[in-house]
Amino acid sequence: xxxxxxxxxxxxxxxxxxxxxxxxxxxxxSRGELSKRVGLSRTTLSEITASLLQRGAIVVADTDAAxxxxxxxxxxxxxxxxxxxxxxxxxxxxxxxxxxIADAAHEIIAAGLEPYHNDAPxxxxxxxxxxxxxxxxxxxxxxLGALQAVGIGVPGPYTGAGARGPRVTWRPQAAPEGVDLAFxxxxxxxxxxxNNTRLAALAEAIYEPEPVSDLVYVRLSDGVGGGLxxxxxxxxxxxxxxxxxxxxTANPGGSQCRCGKRGCLETVASxxxxxxxxxxxxxxxxNLDDLAAAVTKGDPVADAVLRDVGTTLGxxxxxxxxxxxxxxxxxxxxxxxxxxxxxxxxxxxLRYELYSIPAEKPLVVRRSQLRDSDGALGALAAIFHQSPLxxxxxxxxxxxxxxTQQRSTW
Amino acid sequence: xxxxxxxxxxxxxxxxxxxxxxxxxxxxxSRGELSKRVGLSRTTLSEITASLLQRGAIVVADTDAAxxxxxxxxxxxxxxxxxxxxxxxxxxxxxxxxxxIADAAHEIIAAGLEPYHNDAPxxxxxxxxxxxxxxxxxxxxxxLGALQAVGIGVPGPYTGAGARGPRVTWRPQAAPEGVDLAFxxxxxxxxxxxNNTRLAALAEAIYEPEPVSDLVYVRLSDGVGGGLxxxxxxxxxxxxxxxxxxxxTANPGGSQCRCGKRGCLETVASxxxxxxxxxxxxxxxxNLDDLAAAVTKGDPVADAVLRDVGTTLGxxxxxxxxxxxxxxxxxxxxxxxxxxxxxxxxxxxLRYELYSIPAEKPLVVRRSQLRDSDGALGALAAIFHQSPLxxxxxxxxxxxxxxTQQRSTW
Numbered sequence: 001x002x003x004x005x006x007x008x009x010x011x012x013x014x015x016x017x018x019x020x021x022x023x024x025x026x027x028x029x030s031r032g033e034l035s036k037r038v039g040l041s042r043t044t045l046s047e048i049t050a051s052l053l054q055r056g057a058i059v060v061a062d063t064d065a066a067x068x069x070x071x072x073x074x075x076x077x078x079x080x081x082x083x084x085x086x087x088x089x090x091x092x093x094x095x096x097x098x099x100x101i102a103d104a105a106h107e108i109i110a111a112g113l114e115p116y117h118n119d120a121p122x123x124x125x126x127x128x129x130x131x132x133x134x135x136x137x138x139x140x141x142x143x144l145g146a147l148q149a150v151g152i153g154v155p156g157p158y159t160g161a162g163a164r165g166p167r168v169t170w171r172p173q174a175a176p177e178g179v180d181l182a183f184x185x186x187x188x189x190x191x192x193x194x195n196n197t198r199l200a201a202l203a204e205a206i207y208e209p210e211p212v213s214d215l216v217y218v219r220l221s222d223g224v225g226g227g228l229x230x231x232x233x234x235x236x237x238x239x240x241x242x243x244x245x246x247x248x249t250a251n252p253g254g255s256q257c258r259c260g261k262r263g264c265l266e267t268v269a270s271x272x273x274x275x276x277x278x279x280x281x282x283x284x285x286x287n288l289d290d291l292a293a294a295v296t297k298g299d300p301v302a303d304a305v306l307r308d309v310g311t312t313l314g315x316x317x318x319x320x321x322x323x324x325x326x327x328x329x330x331x332x333x334x335x336x337x338x339x340x341x342x343x344x345x346x347x348x349x350l351r352y353e354l355y356s357i358p359a360e361k362p363l364v365v366r367r368s369q370l371r372d373s374d375g376a377l378g379a380l381a382a383i384f385h386q387s388p389l390x391x392x393x394x395x396x397x398x399x400x401x402x403x404t405q406q407r408s409t410w
Numbered sequence: 411x412x413x414x415x416x417x418x419x420x421x422x423x424x425x426x427x428x429x430x431x432x433x434x435x436x437x438x439x440s441r442g443e444l445s446k447r448v449g450l451s452r453t454t455l456s457e458i459t460a461s462l463l464q465r466g467a468i469v470v471a472d473t474d475a476a477x478x479x480x481x482x483x484x485x486x487x488x489x490x491x492x493x494x495x496x497x498x499x500x501x502x503x504x505x506x507x508x509x510x511i512a513d514a515a516h517e518i519i520a521a522g523l524e525p526y527h528n529d530a531p532x533x534x535x536x537x538x539x540x541x542x543x544x545x546x547x548x549x550x551x552x553x554l555g556a557l558q559a560v561g562i563g564v565p566g567p568y569t570g571a572g573a574r575g576p577r578v579t580w581r582p583q584a585a586p587e588g589v590d591l592a593f594x595x596x597x598x599x600x601x602x603x604x605n606n607t608r609l610a611a612l613a614e615a616i617y618e619p620e621p622v623s624d625l626v627y628v629r630l631s632d633g634v635g636g637g638l639x640x641x642x643x644x645x646x647x648x649x650x651x652x653x654x655x656x657x658x659t660a661n662p663g664g665s666q667c668r669c670g671k672r673g674c675l676e677t678v679a680s681x682x683x684x685x686x687x688x689x690x691x692x693x694x695x696x697n698l699d700d701l702a703a704a705v706t707k708g709d710p711v712a713d714a715v716l717r718d719v720g721t722t723l724g725x726x727x728x729x730x731x732x733x734x735x736x737x738x739x740x741x742x743x744x745x746x747x748x749x750x751x752x753x754x755x756x757x758x759x760l761r762y763e764l765y766s767i768p769a770e771k772p773l774v775v776r777r778s779q780l781r782d783s784d785g786a787l788g789a790l791a792a793i794f795h796q797s798p799l800x801x802x803x804x805x806x807x808x809x810x811x812x813x814t815q816q817r818s819t820w
Contacts, residue, residue, distance in 0.1 A: 213648060214647055214648040214652075216733075226733070228733060228734070230640050230641075230645055231640075231643065231645065231646070233641065235640055235641065235734065236641070236735075237624055237734055237735025237736065238623060238624040238735055238736055238737040239735055239767075239771070240735070241735040241767050241768075242624075242733065242734055242735040243733065243735075244732050244733070244735070244766075244767065245732065245733060247732060247766045247767075248728070248729045248732045248733070248763075249725065249728070249729070249763055252725075257766075259765065259766030260765055260766060261762070261763075261765050261766060264766075315659065315662075316729065318658070318659070319658045319659070319726065319729040319730070319733075320729070320730075320733045322654050322655065322657055322658045323626075323636070323638060323652065323653065323654070323655060323658070323729075323730045323733065323734070324638070324645065324647055324652055324733070325646075325647025325648055325649055325650070325651040325652040325653075325654070326647065326648055327648040352671070353658075353659055353671075355669065355670055355671050356654075356657045356667075356669030356670055356671060356674075357649075357651050357654065357657075358649075358651075361649070
């Protein structure tokens with residue numbers, strides 16, 4: 001359909017929405033960056049931003065003087081009015097909940113942590129989280145009157161009640177079952193909930209200078225989990241189980257896994273498996289601190305065990321990378337910060353596996369930027385990344401007058 | 411943004427476009443199916459379709475009497491006016507080009523095949539294809555005046571000139587380099603071009619009674635290729651190489667592969683590898699006909715070789731399925747129609763690998779519906795599937811007056 005006359009106002013409003021959406025998703029940026037992101041000419045963009053600035057919808061946040069490379073006059077960076085909206089990220093771990101609140105410019109304005117017992121039921125966990133949020137708001141003088149969305153990370157697979165995860169709750173008045181619905185009921189905003197490892201994968205993809213479209217993420221922890229970003233979207237799979245790299249058979253006929261199979265990646269590359277592997281070869285390590293000490297000392301047996309782990313990990317990641325052709329493979333978990341040789345060795349195995357794929361830009365293999373304590377940032381990532389993430393979800397129900405509810409502004 | 415007054419006409423036009431897009435993508439369907447697809451109430455939908463019928467934009471194609479399950483009055487099936495547009499699917503093989511032309515109701519109205527030499531340059535192949543298309547149109551009285559789009563499958567990886575494949579050519583006036591641009595230049599329509607194995611994956615996902623959202627496809631042929639559909643979209647990967655399952659290491663330390671590695675799946679499960687594996691164990695097979703004879707005869711050695719192939723294939727597919735959690739795994743290539751035991755055995759290996767994934771609906775593992783000769787249907791699938799497939803592609807360039815070209819009607 002080519003544009004016909006009379007649609008000028010509509011085109012202009014569409015442009016404004018694209019500019020606002022770009023600032024909402026990307027935080028503060030210069031007119032040049034904005035122009036690139038939204039695909040408008042500099043001239044058209046300047047008209048749009050002038051009008052938005054005049055109406056107070058956006059503000060000049062700062063200039064890019066601090067980060068500017070090269071010479072030239074620093075450019076103004078535009079942002080949504082920081083007071084115009086907040087985002088709430090919540091990460092439920094096995095033993096604590098972590099909360100961060102960001103403003104419309106994506107700056108963290110409050111953050112906190114509260115423990116609960118490993119066995120605490122979800123009713124208790126929710127209460128702890130709500131109290132923590134209330135306390136943070138009081139202490140920091142934050143008023144959540146313009147809350148835009150809530151992102152929630154939970155441990156374990158999260159498939160929702162028959163829904164394809166991550167679930168998106170559009171109607172807070174629906175029956176309050178499930179974590180997402182509890183938050184939707186309390187805050188009256190859209191909620192995105194998903195497994196926290198999967199959200200970490202998304203966070204690794206978007207918290208980069210240039211967002212990464214295709215990324216394979218694995219996290220080595222008490223277990224081994226993972227997440228995939230394909231074409232800029234988090235992959236859930238048909239039933240919400242995508243990214244379960246920990247239970248790919250890495251070593252047929254290997255050790256018994258808690259999942260019931262043998263030789264899963266988790267039996268080789270989880271933290272307990274790595275420590276047990278060291279002990280089996282005489283390296284006396286009980287925990288990650290001991291492992292860090294052995295690595296610092298340059299213990300050659302520990303080094304050999306860690307390299308074997310990296311090679312096995314790299315083979316499993318290699319199969320995933322051959323299928324998915326990602327830009328990046330990211331390995332997370334505190335253990336890879338303690339023992340970076342795991343990442344080096346996995347990278348070598350990956351390089352071999354991908355030998356036959358021509359690459360003018362080779363695959364990046366790196367350890368995670370976000371640490372295990374940064375889970376709530378992953379939950380924030382889900383809502384910052386909203387529009388592409390949510391684009392595949394069902395449209396909200398039609399209201400009675402035949403108009404559809406729009407979701408374009410959040 | 412909630413709807414404000416004055417937007418009623420816009421809402422209505424949006425609804426009409428959604429109905430037309432659903433019929434364009436899905437072919438003829440009843441009002442009930444349409445209502446489900448576009449998310450409009452039956453009442454609103456009936457108003458929209460009444461208006462479209464009255465204006466001749468759609469027609470009553472038939473009723474669902476033939477396919478209706480249960481009792482009740484047969485429902486009318488609505489479709490775009492078949493004369494209102496055509497779709498052209500072209501599959502370039504190593505030795506022939508295959509063309510199909512479908513009408514707006516997705517019925518095939520012409521199909522043909524023309525050989526060329528294995529060494530023929532692309533200029534020759536293009537000429538053969540254009541002549542074939544012209545000949546088909548003349549012979550069948552087809553006039554391509556309302557051609558909507560062209561889908562093109564090509565052998566080998568297709569990454570386009572630096573673009574993320576499949577390439578979408580929006581501007582036929584651009585320099586005529588590349589197969590897609592040659593077609594765009596000749597027909598003046600959008601063109602989608604991609605590797606034909608990848609398009610076959612998409613075709614397997616969408617030519618089902620209920621389109622499959624997540625599918626892993628592998629084809630056993632002279633080589634082994636594959637394709638992935640994730641969340642209803644064909645996966646290209648960061649550089650256009652997604653789906654290269656043939657070069658996952660299946661057998662570390664195995665036979666030399668043409669890619670330079672050892673033990674790739676292709677060294678085990680390509681047709682030449684399967685035949686060589688049979689011969690190495692004394693089964694005298696030179697080609698698929700010989701293999702078919704051995705299978706028919708119940709040759710136990712051939713059966714053992716084929717089961718080993720299936721197990722290895724199942725392990726590689728299992729790793730991909732663990733990462734992606736698909737609804738279906740589809741195995742294509744003539745050899746699996748000759749030797750279905752490969753699929754049975756791969757399914758058994760997959761079931762074990764996915765043991766730890768809870769599944770109320772188990773993974774479907776099946777052989778391909780489309781045969782190797784159906785490549786042009788894969789190319790058609792790409793264009794029928796247009797809107798979700800193309801949604802992730804860059805917006806067309808802005809025109810000088812600040813309006814953007816719309817792509818909503820194709």
